[in-house]
Structures are given as C-alpha cells and as structure tokens.
Amino acid sequence: MRTTAVGVFKIATRGPGDVSGLMAMIGSGAIDPTSILAILGKTEGNGGVNDFTREYAVAALCTALAPKLGLSSEAVEQRIAFVMSGGTEGVLSPHITVFTRREAERPAGMSGKRLSIGMAHTRDFLPEELGRSAQITETATAVKAAMEDAGITDPTDVHFVQIKCPLLTSERVEAAKARGNKTATTSSYSSMAYSRGASALGVAVALGEIASDIRDEDVLRRDDLFSNVASTSSGIELMHNVVIVLGNSASSASTFEIGHAVMDDAIDAAAVMSALTSVGLGTTPQPGRELVNVFAKAEASPDGSVRGDRHTMLEDTDISSTRHARAAVGGLIAGLAGTGAVYVSGGAEHQGPAGGGPVAVIARLS
Template identity: 85%
Template sequence: MPTASVGVFKIATKGPGDVSGLMAMIVSGAIDPTSILAVLGKTEGNGGVNDFTREYAVAALCTALAPQLGLAPQEVEQRIAFVMSGGTEGVLSPHITVFTRSEVAQRPAGISGKRLSIGMAQTRDFLPEELGRSAQIAETAKAVKAAMADAGIADPTDVHFVQIKCPLLTSERVEAAAARGNKTTTISSYSSMAYSRGASALGVAVALGEVTSDIRDDDVLRRYDLFSKVASTSSGIELMHNVVIVLGNSGTSASEFEIGHAVMNDAIDAPAVVSALQSVGLEVGLEVGLGVAPRAKAGRELVNIFAKAEASPDGSVRGFRHTMLEDTDISSTRHARAAVGGLIAGLAGTGVVYVSGGAEHQGPAGGGPVAAIARMF
C-alpha cells in the first residue's frame, strides 16, 4: 500500500454556516482542498431530529469547496465525508476538524512507528424497516472492514475511533415501509435515532471482533453488555446509508499525528480521559494560572479529543440517582453532552472538543469511548 501523509486541522466556527477559517487556511496554502477526505464538526443546534444546523453546515462547506475542487456542490458531498454533530451545550465550542490525506514518496526523516491513518467507506442505502436491525449491523461491519483496508490498517487493535453518520426514520419513511407491508423498529423519529446509532455501533463491534456472538434484532437497545469500545455514531435526516470513517495508527502512514483511546465507564470517569491523553504522550497537570491542562512530553501537542456521552439508562451514576432521563424540558442527550463536555474541557484545558450525545452500544451503558489525537514535532 502506498505511503500516505494524514493531516488534522481544528478550526473554530462563528456559526454553522461559517467557512471563513477553512477558506483562510486554503488561501494560505496550509490546506490543499484536493486532499480533504473528511470533516467532523460540532454545531450549535439542539442535536435532535429537527436540528438543521447540521445540514446547513454541510451545505455551506460544499458550496465553499465546490469551486476549489471544480465540482458542483452536490458532488462535493460524494467526495468528502461530512459528519456534523449537533449540540454544543455548556462549555462546548462550535468547530470543525478537517482530515486530509495525500500520497508521499517515502516517510520523512524522524517519522517512525505507526502513525495516524484514516479510511472511508459507505454502506448501501437502507430500507426504513432495516434501520436498527441486523441488516444495518451486517452492512456496517462490511463497511468498517473496507474503511480499515482503505486506511492501511490490518490489526483491529490499531483502530482507535470509528465515526459513523447513520440515518433516522421520518413519518414519510415509516409510511413507505408500511405501504410495503413492513414494520419499522419504531414510529418515533427521535427513538429511531437511538436504534440506528445502536445498530451501527454493533456493526463496528462485529467488524473488530469485540462481539463474537450472533446479534439478534431484539438485542439492539436491550443487550447493553454488547458494545464497541471505539464506535461513535451520529444520526441524521439527510441520508439513508451509513458513512464510515476509521481512525487508527498504521505503519504505512507518514503523518505527524498519532491517535489513542480509552473507555469511559460513566459520565464522570476522569481517569479514562487522562488515560486517552497519556496514550498519545500527553500528561495532565496543574499549570499556574491555567488550572488543569495537558502537558506535552517529547515534543507533542493536543489537537482534539473525540468522545461519546449518554445518560446512564439505569437512572444512576455510581449509585446516585440522576434526573436526565426524567427531564421533560431538556433532552437527556443534551444533559449528557454538557456534563461530559465540561469534564473533558476541564482536563483538556479547552472547550473546543468533539463530544457527541447518544452512546447506545458505544462503550458500556452510561459511558462511552474517548479518543485523543496529538501532533508530534
């Protein structure tokens, strides 16, 4: 497999339609638009079914990149994977993370070992009645393996984060299934987000060998002992297939970056966040005037942290009751993003981190995966 150089650029945004930071980096030459492979973003919407900030952000990015790539805006979305996660509650700050990949003749001097690599794949379009069920699990597993191959990763233990954008159900999609004599997992658009996220995460677990037993349709959102330690899935109204992005370390990469991960057992698992930072050579310590912040050793710096968050389905955290699932005014996913986002921001020394809500089968119930990317210089 050819040697690839993977770049990572974190860019703050002033709103879901703000592309000025990205365009400035393209104009300066820091980013070659033809090398952009994926964009992961946090937008300031509600993260629900009707969160149109996600679609707005993607439309703005496609419109801005179209002339740079000589493509129509709708063609840009076919070339670049866009995953927008709505909801920047609490101290979370809206931003995008741009991943680039380009081939190089050989590794530059000083780069050795396994470095950050990225791969992409897509599933076929799903029928509404397939969402949240075994068909989505199986097709996602196939796409994860294809994305691993695209990234040059053979060993599943080298995979540290798998970001998936998956579909959800709408009234029209539910009615279309019914017209064919089929029932969907749920008739609720909001509930369908969880089913789709959960089935997609189980697909990752199957692909990586984290779950080896057969998974039944009834296991989704019920067998929480089945989960992936690296899956991060987000539902959206704008597609009917899964977009899979695999992030890991590969010996074929010539990147300046490295990724590592840990698993949070609950929403206040600070040691897991510290472990993720340590896995890429960063230590957490008290800095005068800054509070807690990561310290680099051996010339490393934090680029971004990616995590999943959810309200524990048993209604408690370490034996004490929480009210996130009972609050009728605010979605539990919004509570969870704010709580986990605040914890990670405090340890990372910045609120510009990627925390996505809804962690069904993504880490143990009430917890979730947390991955860190660092640059070595």
Template identity: 90%
Template sequence: MPTTSVGVFKIATSGPGDVSGLMAMIGSGAIDPTSILAVLGKTEGNGGVNDFTREYAVAALCTALAPKLGLSPEAVEQRIAFVMSGGTEGVLSPHLTVFTRSAAERPAGLSGKRLGIGMAHTRDFLPEELGRSAQIAETAKAVKAAMADAGISDPADVHFVQIKCPLLTSERVEAANARGNKTATTSAYSSMAYSRGASALGVGVALGEIGPVVRDEDVMRRYDLFSNVASTSSGIELMHNVVIVLGNSASSASEFEIGHAVMDDAIDAAAVTSALKSVGLGATPQPGRTLVNIFAKAEASPDGTVRGFRHTMLEDTDISSTRHARAAVGGLIAGLSGTGAVYVSGGAEHQGPAGGGPVAVIARLP
C-alpha cells in the first residue's frame, strides 16, 4: 500500500453558502484543492426532510471548487465526498471539516499508525430497498472497499465511519407503488431513521461487530444490534450511500491520529473523556498534541428515560427529538472540549447502544 499523508482542516462558516474560509486556505496554499477527498459540514438548518441548507452548502462548495479543479460542479460532487449534517442547535457552531490525501514518503523513525481515510459509494438504491437488507449488504461492501482505500486491514483500526444515505419522498414512495412494491415506511421523516439504521447495520456487518445476517424486520427493532463506530446522516439530495472510513493506518504519514469511545446515553461525560484520552488529550494532554475536531452521534433514548428519569424529547411536537438530542450532546461535548465547533449529528439508530452513540476525536500530533 502506498504511503499517504492525510490532512484535516476545520473551517468556520457564517452560513451554509459560505466558502470564503476554504477559498482563503486554498489561496494561501494551505490546502491543495486537488488533494481534497472529503468535506464534512455542520449547517444551521433543521436537520429534517426539508433542510435544504445541506444541498445549498454542497452546491456552493462544488461551484467554488469547480474552476480550481477544472471540472463542472456536477463532476466535483462525484469526485469529492460531501456529507452535510443539518442542525446546529444550542452551542453547536456551523463549520466544515476538510480532509485531504496525497502521496507521501513515510519519514524515517516515524512509529505507529496515523490517520488514514478512505471513500466508497454504493450503487443507487430503489426506494423500496431503503431501510432493508439490500441497503445493509451494499453498505457493508462499500465499507470494506473504503477500508482498503484507506490502507486499513484490521477492523480494530477503524474509529469512525461516516455515511450519507438517502431518504424517501412522496414521489419516491409512489414510484415504488407503481412497480407493485411497498417501502419500509410511507413517512419521509421516518424513512430518515430507517435509512440511517440500515446503513449503520451495514457498518456493523462489515466490521464483524454483528453477525452477517440481518433481516429486514431487525431494522429499527433489534436495538441490541449496532455498530460502535457508525455515524449515518440522511439527506434528500442522493439515492446511494457515500461511505467515509476514518481510522489509523500503518501506511499513513499523517500528522493526525484518531480514537473513539461509545456513549451509553446523552449525558455520558466519561465516554467523551475516554475518547479524548485515546488520542492523548485527557485532563493532562500529552505535550504538543492539539484537538482538531470531535465527531459524535446523538439520540433520544427510545424508552423515554435517561438513567431512570423521564425525558420529554420524544413527546415534544414543537421540536423534533433529534434536535433536542443534538443540543444536549453538543453542549456536553462543548463543555468538556472547550469548543462548540464540533460535529454532532442527530439520529443514532443502531449507532451505539440505544440512547447513546459513538464519539470520535482527531488530534494533531507534535
């Protein structure tokens, strides 16, 4: 496997269409646009079916990068993996995390594994395949392909798998009905959860966290089946899954390292602390190490309680439970890390234990 150098850049944004920070870094030479592999962003929409800040952000980025790459905006979207997560409730701050990858030589004396990144796409799904075994199986294949692309062979070295997956619309449901097929749900909002859950189960299958056979009826029901490193986000702008694997690779000469832990619930501060410690950023950080970003999933406990006390996130008809969860987990992580510019995504179906979710940390090494 050729040696690669992976770069990570966190860039604040003033709105979903703000590309000025990225363009400034490209202009200064800090980022080579030809090396950009993936962009993960937090946008200040509602995170729901009609959150078009995600599509707006991707369109703005593709339009800005097109002349830098000599491509059309549509071709840029095919070349770079864009994952926009809507919803910056509470103290969460809108931002982009840009990942670059380029060929490099591993310096003499460099020890240990460093941050590696890989990307893969599934085929397009039919509406009736979302939230079902077809999506699970195709996602598992894409995860393995992304691992190979990242130079990672051991599943234990995978610390975060970010997936952008589709959702259902009324038109997509009708298209399935016209072929004589039924979708997993007819609700666009519920379909987001089904798609996220099936995608996460695909990660679990690929990494051996769960068995190879998962039935359609297990999705959104068997919450004992989950992945400890999956982070999935639904959007209206695509019909396939975009898979990004982040882990540590012996073929990487990166200045960065990634680690993770798993939150048991939305107030699991110990897990966040453990994730920080895993990359040398505990209460007494290792000299020279600095925090780059934190990536986490947030979920309202499906039994309606947190550590025995009732919560009302699932019964609030004014604000969706995913928005409540993002605000709660975002506040917790911001307080422990000292920044609200963290990537917290709502809806953690089959992503960590029910009511919890994975939390990954990237640190820059000295």
C-alpha cells in the first residue's frame, strides 16, 4: 500500500489576489510547490453568481505557481484542485488552506489513522444535467475514485468531502434550449442550489448514506436526503465537479487528524464542540494538539425558524440569506474555536439536515 504524508497550511490573505503568504512559505522551503494537491480559500466577495473574487483568486494563484512548477497557468489549474468560497461576512477572515501530499514512510511507533486526501474530477456536464441524476451519478463515481486516491476504504473514515461544482448562466440555458432541452431552472442564482444539492446527494450515494434510487424531482425537495460530510460550492468558472475527499487512513504518515460532527441548526454549539473534541481539541484539549482549521456549511433554516423562534433571513431582500447564515455560523464557530479564520461556506442543500450542516476539524499532532 502506498504511504503518503499530507501537509496542511493555513495562510491569511490581504485580498483575493494576495499570494505573498504562499510565496513566502515556498521561498522558505516550508511548502514544496510540486507537492500541492489542493487549495481551499475564503474570499471577501458576495458568494453569488457575480462573485468574481473566486476566479480572481484562482487566477492569481495559478499565475504565481506556474513558474514554480514549470507549467502554464492553465496547466496549473488542471493539476491542483482550487476551491474558492466567496463570502467572509461578520468575523470570518479571508484565508487559504493549502494541502500538500508526498510519498513518505510511516514512522516506527506511529499508531492510528492519520489525515489523508484524495482528488478526482467528473466529466464536463451539459447545462441540462446540472441539478439532476446525471450530476448525482457522476459525482458518486468521482467520490469513490477520490477515496481510492486517498487510500481510504471505509466510508466511516471520510470526514469531509469538498466539491466545486458549476452553475447555469443565461448563455448555458440558451445552449440547452437550442438543443431542445430544458434546464432544472432558468435562474442562475437558483442553479447554484440545484448544483450544490445534486453534488451533495452524489456524496451521500457514494458513502452509502442514502440509497441510489434518487429521482430528479427529489433534488431540493427531499430534506430527508442528505450527506453528513458533504460541502459543495458553486462557481461560474467550470462545467465539471472537482471532488476533494478528506479522511483518516492507516496508509497516511501525516501529523494531522480530521474529525467531524453534524450541526442540526445554525446555533448548534454542541456539535461544534463535538467536532473539536473528536480530534482532541474540546473543552480540555489534549497536550500536543493544535487547531489548524474548521470547515463547515451554513444555511438559513428553510422553515423560517430556529428552535421555534422565527428568523427573517429568508425575507430580507437587502442581504442574501446565505450571507446571513455564513455570518451567524461563522461567529458561532469562531467563538468556540478562538479564531475567525475558519472556512464556512453558505448554501447547505442536502448537506446535513435542513438548516444545519457538517462541521469538520483538522488538528496538528506534535
């Protein structure tokens, strides 16, 4: 069995185009650019269809890494998985998390499973396939491929599956119409939810969390169908799904561990503490363990209430409900984790129970 060591580096950014922190770590030798497998980031955009901070951040990173890798910027984007989540409302702080992987021997005396990472891509989708069974099926296949790439055989060892998925634009809707096909929706904003939801259901199918007999009409309508570890984010810059699986594996020589819990609602502090405790970082932290980052999903409860109290996030026409949710959940997690530099993504369709979402924590072991 191949043994690998995964590295995780959280780097603050001064803006979506700021690559200085990453370049400094590469210059010092702390990060080998050839070992970078994925970069997840939070950018200070609006998180909507027109949030170009995501594309700007990816372009800046690709341009900076290209000469280090001896590749074109386009080739860098094909080699490394980039997932930029727009929206740093409230106390959320813009940053990137860099994941590296290299071949390594497992040290003598190392026990237990350690952090492992795997990556896979789906094929490009047709616009009319977004939010439907084709996206679910292809995503499930890619998740299994990413698990194999990570050296993970047991689905219970998967603690977070991050997916970057496409959305619809007017041009893409018209292209489908020209072929005589209808898309799941004609709204670009609504298409983000359809794409996120179908991608999350693909994760659930791959991990055996739900059955595979899902119909197109179940997407965004069956709240009882969800994954406990999926985190999906829509973007205009691609037409396929990029799948990143994070879990623990006996084939990993990493000095990191990952664990997760599921928030039932936006104020579920107990679930956040459970996730922290799962990697030894609860109310009484284990010695020799350090928080690296927290990854979570957030959404405004679709029934208009949180534990019986009415909320107005869905009726606010000035601020999107996803921005409200990111700010609320981000504040909760930041208060418990002791830092605002956490990865909280909005739009949790089929990602945890309605109004809630998964929360994963990575810890570094000395």
